[in-house]
Amino acid sequence: MNSVQVYVCTTCRTADEPLEPRDQRAGARLFVALTTHAGSSFEIIAVECLSVCKKPCTVSFAAPGKWTYVYGDLPADTSAHTLLAGAELYAASVDGLIPWKLRPDALKKGVVARVPPLQVSDTSLQG
Numbered sequence: 229m230n231s232v233q234v235y236v237c238t239t240c241r242t243a244d245e246p247l248e249p250r251d252q253r254a255g256a257r258l259f260v261a262l263t264t265h266a267g268s269s270f271e272i273i274a275v276e277c278l279s280v281c282k283k284p285c286t287v288s289f290a291a292p293g294k295w296t297y298v299y300g301d302l303p304a305d306t307s308a309h310t311l312l313a314g315a316e317l318y319a320a321s322v323d324g325l326i327p328w329k330l331r332p333d334a335l336k337k338g339v340v341a342r343v344p345p346l347q348v349s350d351t352s353l354q355g
């Protein structure tokens with residue numbers, strides 16, 4: 229299993245999209261695009277809501293020992309390659325911090341939050 233996990237909110241939808249069918253929502257389409265293009269490079273994980281609902285689509289990068297990033301405002305049908313390029317940079321970083329100059333524009337504009345790595349004192353829980 230790849231240590232970088234890319235979480236994709238599959239329930240994100242744009243203001244003009246209907247509630248149903250759920251598998252046609254923007255987030256669901258982005259999830260399909262990412263899984264299609266990522267191959268085995270990253271673990272692409274579908275989640276329902278990252279609490280950034282007003283900025284569809286939303287995605288998060290996470291890995292053991294690294295900062296977690298949350299991004300929003302990602303167009304469903306054109307963001308897969310940009311996100312995978314960003315995930316490559318994230319994977320290559322020691323701590324998850326992607327240098328600003330290297331970061332794709334969509335990830336500069338779309339960053340919502342960064343969360344420090346989990347501090348685990350119980351060594352049996354460390355990855």
Ligand code: FES
Pocket residue numbers: 237238239240241255276277278279280281282284286
């Ligand atoms: S519905 Fe996607 S972040 Fe809430």
